[in-house]
Amino acid sequence: MSDLKITGLHKYYGSFHAVKGIDLEVPSGEFTVLVGPSGCGKSTLLRTIAGLEEASEGTVEIGNKDVTWARPGDRDIAMVFQNYALYPYMNVFENIAFGLRARKFPSAEIDKRVANAAEMLGIGPLLKRLPRELSGGQRQRVAIGRAIVRDARLFLFDEPLSNLDAQLRDDMRVEIKRLHQELGRTMIYVTHDQIEAMTLADRIVLLRDGRIEQLGSPLDLFERPANLFVASFLGSPKMNFIPATLSGNIATLSDGTKLLLAGKREGKAKQAVILGIRPQHIALSGKRVATGHAQVKVTVELVQPTGSRVQVAFPLGGKSIVAELESRGVSKPGEKISIDIDMARAIAIDPQTEKVI
Amino acid sequence: MKNLPFHRRKDVRLALRYLVACLLVVIFVFPVYWLFIISFKTPDEIFAFPPVWYPKSIQFSNYFVLFKDGDAKTVLNSLILATVSTFFAMILGTIAAYSLVRFKTGGENLAVWIISQRMMPPVAIVFPVFLLYVYFGWVDTFFGLILLYTAFNLPYVIWMMRGYIEDIPLELEESALVDGCSRWAVLWKVVMPMARSGLFATAVFTFVFAWNEFLFALVLTRTEVATYTVQVTHYFGGQSNFWAKIAAMSVLGTIPVFIAVATMQRYLVRGISMGAVKG
Amino acid sequence: MTVAAATALRANPDRNFRYWLLTPAIFLLLLVGLFPLFYSLIVSFMRIDMMDTDTSFAGLYNYANLFSDKRLWAALGHTLLITVIALPIELVLGLAMAYLFLEKMPGRQIFISLLILPTIISPIVAGATWRLLFDNRYGPINQVLGWFAGHPVTALWTINPQLVYPAIIFCEIWQWTPFMFLILLAALSNVDRSQTEAAAIDGAGFLRTFRRIVLPAIWPVMAIAILIRGLDLARIFDIIWALTAGGPGTMTETISVYTYSQGFKQFETSYTAAIAFLVIVILTVVVVWAIRRMGLAK
Ligand SMILES: Nc1ncnc2c1ncn2[C@@H]1O[C@H](COP(=O)(O)OP(=O)(O)O)[C@@H](O)[C@H]1O
Ligand SMILES: [Mg+2]
Numbered sequence: 001m002s003d004l005k006i007t008g009l010h011k012y013y014g015s016f017h018a019v020k021g022i023d024l025e026v027p028s029g030e031f032t033v034l035v036g037p038s039g040c041g042k043s044t045l046l047r048t049i050a051g052l053e054e055a056s057e058g059t060v061e062i063g064n065k066d067v068t069w070a071r072p073g074d075r076d077i078a079m080v081f082q083n084y085a086l087y088p089y090m091n092v093f094e095n096i097a098f099g100l101r102a103r104k105f106p107s108a109e110i111d112k113r114v115a116n117a118a119e120m121l122g123i124g125p126l127l128k129r130l131p132r133e134l135s136g137g138q139r140q141r142v143a144i145g146r147a148i149v150r151d152a153r154l155f156l157f158d159e160p161l162s163n164l165d166a167q168l169r170d171d172m173r174v175e176i177k178r179l180h181q182e183l184g185r186t187m188i189y190v191t192h193d194q195i196e197a198m199t200l201a202d203r204i205v206l207l208r209d210g211r212i213e214q215l216g217s218p219l220d221l222f223e224r225p226a227n228l229f230v231a232s233f234l235g236s237p238k239m240n241f242i243p244a245t246l247s248g249n250i251a252t253l254s255d256g257t258k259l260l261l262a263g264k265r266e267g268k269a270k271q272a273v274i275l276g277i278r279p280q281h282i283a284l285s286g287k288r289v290a291t292g293h294a295q296v297k298v299t300v301e302l303v304q305p306t307g308s309r310v311q312v313a314f315p316l317g318g319k320s321i322v323a324e325l326e327s328r329g330v331s332k333p334g335e336k337i338s339i340d341i342d343m344a345r346a347i348a349i350d351p352q353t354e355k356v357i
Numbered sequence: 358m359k360n361l362p363f364h365r366r367k368d369v370r371l372a373l374r375y376l377v378a379c380l381l382v383v384i385f386v387f388p389v390y391w392l393f394i395i396s397f398k399t400p401d402e403i404f405a406f407p408p409v410w411y412p413k414s415i416q417f418s419n420y421f422v423l424f425k426d427g428d429a430k431t432v433l434n435s436l437i438l439a440t441v442s443t444f445f446a447m448i449l450g451t452i453a454a455y456s457l458v459r460f461k462t463g464g465e466n467l468a469v470w471i472i473s474q475r476m477m478p479p480v481a482i483v484f485p486v487f488l489l490y491v492y493f494g495w496v497d498t499f500f501g502l503i504l505l506y507t508a509f510n511l512p513y514v515i516w517m518m519r520g521y522i523e524d525i526p527l528e529l530e531e532s533a534l535v536d537g538c539s540r541w542a543v544l545w546k547v548v549m550p551m552a553r554s555g556l557f558a559t560a561v562f563t564f565v566f567a568w569n570e571f572l573f574a575l576v577l578t579r580t581e582v583a584t585y586t587v588q589v590t591h592y593f594g595g596q597s598n599f600w601a602k603i604a605a606m607s608v609l610g611t612i613p614v615f616i617a618v619a620t621m622q623r624y625l626v627r628g629i630s631m632g633a634v635k636g
Numbered sequence: 637m638t639v640a641a642a643t644a645l646r647a648n649p650d651r652n653f654r655y656w657l658l659t660p661a662i663f664l665l666l667l668v669g670l671f672p673l674f675y676s677l678i679v680s681f682m683r684i685d686m687m688d689t690d691t692s693f694a695g696l697y698n699y700a701n702l703f704s705d706k707r708l709w710a711a712l713g714h715t716l717l718i719t720v721i722a723l724p725i726e727l728v729l730g731l732a733m734a735y736l737f738l739e740k741m742p743g744r745q746i747f748i749s750l751l752i753l754p755t756i757i758s759p760i761v762a763g764a765t766w767r768l769l770f771d772n773r774y775g776p777i778n779q780v781l782g783w784f785a786g787h788p789v790t791a792l793w794t795i796n797p798q799l800v801y802p803a804i805i806f807c808e809i810w811q812w813t814p815f816m817f818l819i820l821l822a823a824l825s826n827v828d829r830s831q832t833e834a835a836a837i838d839g840a841g842f843l844r845t846f847r848r849i850v851l852p853a854i855w856p857v858m859a860i861a862i863l864i865r866g867l868d869l870a871r872i873f874d875i876i877w878a879l880t881a882g883g884p885g886t887m888t889e890t891i892s893v894y895t896y897s898q899g900f901k902q903f904e905t906s907y908t909a910a911i912a913f914l915v916i917v918i919l920t921v922v923v924v925w926a927i928r929r930m931g932l933a934k
Contacts, residue, residue, distance in 0.1 A: 052531050054648055071649055073537035085532035089550050099536030102546075150536070377736055382750050385814065389753050391776060392765045408776050453661035460654035471661075474669040476923055478871045480892040481912035482668055484899040485675035508664035515661065540653045569758035571874045572892075576900065586760040590878065593764075600768060607761040618756050622749060 002064075003028045003154055003186040004049065009058035011044050011210075018044045020210035022058070026188065026203075031180050034190045035197035036207035037233070042190045045207070046156055049188065051075055063153050073102070078147035079156040082163065084139045086131040086146075092118075093127040096145045117145040120179070137168045144176070148183065157189040161196065173199060194234050198222070206230055223345065228354040231276050231347060237324065242275045242317040246348060246357075251275055253317030259294045262344035273357065276347040279311065282323035285338040292344040300335045312337075392611075396420070396604035403600050419605040428602070431588040432609050437499060438574075438584060439567035442506035446563050447556060449507065450514025451522075455548055457515070458522045459530075468519070475512040482509075483576050490577060497579040505577065506567045513566075514559055521555030522548065558624040561617060568614055585610035673916065680910035686903035698910035707886060708911065711894035712918075717801065718890065719869040722808045726865060727858075729809070730816025734824050737817075748818070755814045763878025766807040770794055770879075794880050800888055807875055812868070816861055823857035824850070859930040866926070870919060891915060 004026040011019035019041045026032050034042045047053045049060055051072035059068045067075045078099070086095050093114055100110045118124045121141040131139055140160060147155055157176075161169045177200055180187055191197055197204050198218045206213045206221060214226045225231035231239050244251040244259070247270045251259045259275070289295050301320065302313040305327065312323050312331065323339060331337050348357045394412055395403060396419050402409045423429045453471075456462045486505060487496070495501030525548060533543045549556065574584040589606045592599035680698050683690040702708060733751070737744055754762065769775050770793035781789040793803040827850055835845040851858075873892035876882060882889035882897070889897075895915065899908035 047531075050531075050535055052534065069648060071539075072531070072534040073539070077535060079532065079535045081528045081532055083526060083528050085526070085528040087529060087547065087550070089553075098533070102533070102537040102542065146532075146536070156535075371741060374736060374739075374741060378747050381733065381736075382747060385751050385754055385810065388762075388765045388769055388810065389757070391769055392761070395768060404774055406773055407779050408774055410776070449660045449664065452657040456654045456657035462654045462658055471665060473920075474665050476867055476919060477669060477672070478892065478912075478915050478919060480871065480873060480895045481676065481915050482672045484895075484905075484908050484912060485672040485679075486668070487899075488675075488905075489671070504664070505668065508668040511661050511664055540650050565756055569756075569760070571758065571760045571877070572896070586758050586874075589760055589764055593767075593878070593881070600774075603764050604768065607758075607764055611757050611761055614756050614758075615753075618752075619749075 002026060003062065004188070005061040005064075006049070007059045007061075009045070009048065009060065010056045011041070011048055011053060012056045018210055019048065022210075022212060024205065024212070024215075026186060028186055029184050031177075031187045031189065031200060031202045032205060033197040033201035033203070034188065034205050034207060035192065035194060035201075035233075036213075038192050040207045041210040042192070042207055043158055044210075046158055046188065046190050049154075050077055050079055050156055076153040077156055078150040078152035078154075079158070080143050080147050080160045082159045084131075084143040084163075086139060086142055088131050090130075091127065092123065092129050092131070092134070092142050092145075095131065095142055096127075096149055099146060099150045113149045113151075114145075117149045120148070120182070121145050121175075136164055137172065140164060140168075140172060141175075144179070148179065153186065155185055155187040157187065159191055160189075162191070162193070169196075176200065195236060198234065206233065208233075224356075225276075225347065226356060228274065228276075228349050228356075231349070231356070235278055235280075237279045237311060237322050240277045240279065240319065240321045241349075242277070242319050242321070243351075244273055244275045244317065244348075246271045246273045251348065255317055257296060257317060259296075259341065259346075260343060261346065261348060262292045272351055274349040274351050275317075276349055276356075277321070277341055278345065279322045279324040281342040281345045282321075282325070283340045283342075284325055285340045289340060290342075292342065293340045294343050295338060295340055297336060297338050300331045300333050300337060303331065303333060389611075392604055392607055395600060396608045398601070400601065419601040420609070423602065423605055423609065428588055428606065429609060431583050431585040431606075432613070434499075434578075434582050435568055435584040435586070435610065436613065438502050438506060438582065439564050441499070442503045442510065442567050443560055443564045445503065445507040446510040446514050447560050450511050450559075451518045451549070451552070451556065452544060453511070454515045454518035454522055455544060458519055468515075471512050472516050473512075475516070479509070479572050483573055486573075487576050496577055497581045497583075499582050502573065502577055502582055505573055506570065509573070510563045510566060514563060517559040517562075518552065518555060521552045521559075525551045554624060557621060561621045561624055564617055565614055568610075568617075672912070676909040676913045676916070678909075679906050680913050682906050684905035685907070694906070698907050699914075701907060702910060702914060707889070708891075708894060710886065711889045711891045714888060715870060715872065715890040715892075718805060718808065718872060719866060721801075722805050722812075723862065723866055723869060725805075725809055726813045726816045727862065729813045730820050733813070733817040734820040737821060738824050748821075752814045752818060754811045755818075757811075759811065759874035760878050762807060762811045763875040766803070766810070767794065767879055770803055795884055797884060797887055800880055800884065804876060804879055804888060807879060808869070808872070811875070812865060816865065819857060819861045820854065823854035827853045855930075856932070859932055863923070863926060863930070863932070867919070867923065870922070 002025045004024070006022055006024040009019055009022040010017070022045060034045060036042055044053060048055050049062075051067065051070060051074075055068055059066055061067065062075050062077065087098065090098070096114045096117060097110050100113060105113075114127070115124070118127060121144060123138060123141050123145060126134060126138060126142070131142070134142065140163075143160070160176075161172050164172060173196060176189075189196075189200060191200075201218050203216065204218055204221050205215050208229055214221055214230045216224075221230060222234055225234065228241075232241070242253055244253050246252075246261070249261045251261055251273065253259070253275075285295050296316065298314040298316055298321075300312055300314050304311040304313075306324075308327060309324050310327050312325055313320050314323070314337075315321070325339075349355065350357055394410075397415045397417070398409065398412045399416060399418075402412055420429075457468050457471075490496045490501050493501075495504070529547050529551065530543050533547045534540075538546060569586065570584070571586040571590075574587045575590070578584065578587060585606060589603055589610065592602045592606065681693055681695065683692075683694045683697065737748060757765075769777050772778055772790050772792050775793075777793070778789045778791055781791070791799055793799045831849050831853075832845055835849055840848070871892050872890050873896070876888055876890055876893055880888045882893045886894075891911075895908060895911050898904045898911060
């Protein structure tokens with residue numbers, strides 16, 4: 001069963017085409033993250049699901065009911081906003097109870113639910129306070145509390161953590177993940193932060209320019225990106241891209257380095273490609289080369305320790321390549337080292353279509 | 358002043374500022390003082406030559422006369438007219454402003470047309486309206502004057518509230534919509550409370566305007582709903598022995614606005630500056 | 637029927653909400669805005685007066701009369717005279733007062749509260765008050781002047797043709813300078829301090845700083861204050877009514893007072909409508925010109 005089904009959805013703002021034909025089905029209980037660069041239409045898509053924007057074309061079904069023209073309040077959804085959307089003139093209790101009061105719940109039920117939600121989020125002692133007397137993180141919890149008391153079918157989040165500082169953001173991310181496990185509800189979460197997307201999602205929907213670029217589990221997208229954009233958007237540090245010439249399984253870089261790609265390829269004539277290699281898929285050479293790995297000697301240009309690991313930059317194939325290596329055996333700039341590239345996980349991209357071959 | 362040490366120069370400056378400030382207060386408040394004391398004077402004191410600058414004793418007989426003759430009822434009329442028309446102007450103006458801001462209804466043109474109605478000279482309006490009211494039998498009724506005051510204050514309310522509503526974060530309203538509020542409920546439960554200080558500031562002005570209004574009241578009232586401003590002018594033209602009544606009636610009519618403004622002082626000051634900045 | 641076609645038949649259930657919100661306000665605005673305009677326009681082409689109700693089309697008869705109506709042009713002149721004298725004085729005085737109270741000082745709020753008293757009382761009461769103050773025999777003004785003159789002064793402020801305009805303008809300034817003061821005080825408080833301080837450090841004098849930095853910063857607010865007060869002055873009625881009732885004779889009759897007396901004393905219905913229309917046209921032209929001139933239009 002699916003909680004949300006979107007068919008052929010378009011959204012125009014005047015003549016500006018913000019969402020360009022989205023089809024999406026979200027199974028019950030799944031945590032779906034809409035991710036993409038800022039301005040790609042994530043919020044627009046989410047707000048159309050919520051009914052805060054009118055769909056220009058296409059349909060939205062929630063719980064197998066067509067709600068394309070239903071009021072937001074009639075869609076059985078709850079939403080958490082980026083700026084918390086707390087009412088400054090109401091205390092925390094009233095803020096959380098607002099949705100229940102709007103739906104005329106009996107007050108005993110309201111007390112019970114608010115107490116429950118407050119305990120779940122650890123904001124029990126704050127119920128009498130006004131929003132301005134709370135810290136950013138506490139406000140965010142109240143905003144989430146407002147949504148979860150409603151016990152809606154679908155939970156929508158629009159960049160809920162982007163106003164928090166880095167430490168709090170990490171904590172809240174864990175919190176949201178835990179809530180999803182406890183509540184087992186279908187959640188749709190918008191973010192422009194690919195790390196948030198990777199860590200939270202059961203499934204990622206990667207958007208660009210109003211279209212879905214790729215859709216799948218975080219690992220799917222990370223390991224098997226469909227095109228250049230997906231490959232470059234996900235992962236940190238970013239994937240390395242090196243122009244090369246491919247004939248058969250052999251990729252030749254501009255400096256003459258030859259790398260052997262894994263898998264069987266139709267050995268056509270020579271073809272220009274872009275080789276994609278993740279920094280995580282490069283390691284210092286061990287005693288022996290594993291199958292499917294290529295060994296290359298390079299000269300270190302730059303060393304950036306990140307704590308447990310170290311980022312090393314070196315030139316290869318006319319490009320500056322970044323590798324993420326173990327801290328042990330750290331090298332200094334100028335040093336010559338030998339590295340192993342996991343070619344089974346490297347990708348080749350057609351420079352014309354930007355699709356992965 | 359040049360050869361004084363710096364901190365002394367500052368003291369002198371401050372002292373001068375106080376001096377000028379006190380002088381200004383005397384100039385601007387003295388007429389009000391004079392009005393008040395005349396209302397407390399006996400006829401002998403009023404017509405003493407040279408004038409008496411402060412009464413020997415405060416006596417209220419001038420006010421008793423107004424209450425005995427029923428003239429004081431006009432203050433009540435003013436109160437009813439100003440309160441009710443302010444209430445309606447605030448409600449209707451605020452929801453209209455909300456429509457202009459949130460839905461851009463009518464675009465910039467409608468907004469400009471609305472504020473341009475504020476420029477209408479009352480004297481050009483009052484004559485056609487008078488004939489219309491005669492036709493409908495609305496002259497000298499609360500309904501007629503409330504309708505007119507409400508309408509006349511609307512452009513101001515809409516213009517002011519537009520500014521305040523623009524400052525309300527859209528997310529608060531959207532959140533309420535998602536929570537199951539109807540559009541109307543969002544207005545009452547989110548927009549109105551969020552615009553509270555703006556509502557007060559604007560309401561003070563609307564109230565003071567309706568309270569002090571004269572021309573419409575002069576033309577459209579007779580006896581039933583005559584306002585205190587009209588009543589004050591009824592004492593003009595007669596002999597000087599109406600002085601006591603003019604003063605007492607004016608004081609009766611002025612005290613309520615003083616109270617309204619004093620309790621709303623902070624909204625009022627904000628309202629004046631906001632109106633200018635945003636208007 | 638396909639799904640797409642089915643949805644196309646339905647629409648946003650709240651689509652009319654925005655119009656419901658505006659309907660009552662628009663209705664009322666038509667009552668005070670459009671109705672008098674159209675009424676005046678139509679009736680001004682007829683010949684209705686106290687004696688006669690002739691609703692046939694009279695052409696430009698009433699408008700032709702406007703041009704030969706000396707009292708009308710005199711009234712326009714009186715209105716202009718009061719406006720061009722009172723408005724600059726209110727502006728300069730209000731600005732000076734705003735500067736006086738710009739810096740914090742103990743008791744500042746109390747001073748401000750007292751100073752705005754004149755503005756919140758009714759213009760009718762203001763006029764009445766000054767009538768009492770100006771009284772030739774029992775008023776305090778002549779007495780104070782007598783102290784300075786060294787002999788009793790018995791100036792007939794509201795009757796003497798030489799003194800009646802000063803009296804009106806004095807009352808007007810007294811009532812409305814505080815309004816200017818409050819607005820300009822708010823505007824001055826919003827001027828960026830670091831800019832004026834930087835100018836002071838650069839050695840710019842007060843006038844130079846005012847012209848170059850302060851005036852441009854407060855101009856949008858000041859322009860609106862001028863516009864509001866200018867419009868009020870152009871429509872001035874209450875204070876005149878209470879102080880002189882247009883007298884002596886018709887010496888202080890403003891356009892509003894004149895229109896009123898044509899309509900409600902002479903019952904010149906059609907002619908009053910023509911005057912009303914003329915007033916609306918003049919004001920509109922002046923306001924549009926002023927908005928352009930002062931750079932307020934977007
Ligand atoms: N109300 C609106 N009117 C016009 N354009 C809009 C509106 N809202 C969003 N847009 C445009 O639509 C595009 C997508 O916006 P949005 O969905 O907010 O992007 P994001 O992915 O950053 O959330 C942007 O280019 C934005 O400028
Ligand atoms: Mg967004």
